[in-house]
Amino acid sequence: MAAVFNLNHHASYVNWHFIHLSVSNVIVIALTLVVFALAILLPFPRHGPGGSS
Amino acid sequence: MSVTQPPPAPSKSWTVWVRDRAVNALPPEKLLADKQPTYVASWIYVFGVLTLSSLAVIILSGSILALKGPAWWHFTGVGHFFNSVHLWSVELFFFFMVVHLWGKYWMAAWRGGRTQVWITGAVSFLIAVPCALTGYVSQQNFDAQWISTQAKDAMNSVGIGAFFNLMNFGQMYSYHILLLPVAVVALVVAHVLLVRKHGVVPPFELGESLAAARAGEPQAPTKSPPETDGPQAETDGPQGGQRTVIAPTNPEPGVPPGEKPS
Numbered sequence: 001m002a003a004v005f006n007l008n009h010h011a012s013y014v015n016w017h018f019i020h021l022s023v024s025n026v027i028v029i030a031l032t033l034v035v036f037a038l039a040i041l042l043p044f045p046r047h048g049p050g051g052s053s
Numbered sequence: 054m055s056v057t058q059p060p061p062a063p064s065k066s067w068t069v070w071v072r073d074r075a076v077n078a079l080p081p082e083k084l085l086a087d088k089q090p091t092y093v094a095s096w097i098y099v100f101g102v103l104t105l106s107s108l109a110v111i112i113l114s115g116s117i118l119a120l121k122g123p124a125w126w127h128f129t130g131v132g133h134f135f136n137s138v139h140l141w142s143v144e145l146f147f148f149f150m151v152v153h154l155w156g157k158y159w160m161a162a163w164r165g166g167r168t169q170v171w172i173t174g175a176v177s178f179l180i181a182v183p184c185a186l187t188g189y190v191s192q193q194n195f196d197a198q199w200i201s202t203q204a205k206d207a208m209n210s211v212g213i214g215a216f217f218n219l220m221n222f223g224q225m226y227s228y229h230i231l232l233l234p235v236a237v238v239a240l241v242v243a244h245v246l247l248v249r250k251h252g253v254v255p256p257f258e259l260g261e262s263l264a265a266a267r268a269g270e271p272q273a274p275t276k277s278p279p280e281t282d283g284p285q286a287e288t289d290g291p292q293g294g295q296r297t298v299i300a301p302t303n304p305e306p307g308v309p310p311g312e313k314p315s
Contacts (some may be wrong), residue, residue, distance in 0.1 A: 028148075031148075032148060032151055032152060035148075035152055036097075036152050036155050036156070038096070039095075039096040039097040039099070039100065039152060039156065040095075040096070040097055040156075042096055044094045044095050044096055046094065
């Protein structure tokens with residue numbers, strides 16, 4: 001991962017009033033919300049009469 | 054002359070007692086159901102089993118790490134690999150569990166006598182947190198040392214530092230590979246068995262129909278699955294044996310009404 005992302009610096013943080021979150025945590029929280037929304041909105045695949053998807 | 058034999062007296066064996074109660078509480082058709090209600094055909098219902106799958110990978114990779122030891126997971130390529138598998142399966146475990154928790158919260162999944170299902174799930178989540186923390190402080194590196202010195206202050210601030218010493222590697226490692234995983238797995242097993250017993254919680258509309266049926270109100274003939282009676286694709290309606298089914302939201306040829314396609 002170090003080859004993909006340059007980790008050789010201080011972490012970046014999001015500051016808003018009392019909220020103090022690292023950017024990486026904000027990304028994970030946002031990703032969780034997106035996956036949650038998609039899990040509700042996306043149609044679930046159904047098998048056809050022959051048993052194939 | 055024939056002699057009528059009296060019926061055999063019921064066995065007083067404790068194994069029979071346990072077996073009878075276990076089968077009554079969770080008959081085989083509920084324990085290993087082959088059908089689920091139509092409403093289970095949604096992505097939001099997938100995250101429970103994804104959490105279980107992640108837990109299986111955590112246990113497997115953690116067992117290998119425990120067998121080989123810190124020098125192996127720090128200084129060999131294969132050890133690094135299993136260390137990473139263990140870390141990322143934990144990350145996915147919490148990710149899937151949080152989505153599962155959100156979904157069940159907004160479904161009010163404690164409805165229909167499912168209080169114990171909700172409590173076992175919530176408590177297993179709470180115990181999984183210190184299980185992960187003790188893993189971070191058991192890495193045997195500077196990262197673990199930093200986390201343990203920081204978290205030590207948190208434990209001291211709430212008055213449990215004398216009992217839960219994050220600077221004590223032996224204690225943390227014992228918590229991490231035995232005490233807390235046993236608690237998490239036991240609660241997860243109980244959680245899954247309770248889900249099997251009570252069935253997957255239905256959507257609000259169906260739950261309300263069942264509550265109205267209990268109160269004796271007339272029902273529309275296309276609703277009312279059993280809310281507390283476990284997974285079932287079809288059910289008899291509340292009005293004098295009238296046959297009612299759960300109408301599939303997207304019926305297709307070859308798929309019986311109310312049955313999840315397999």
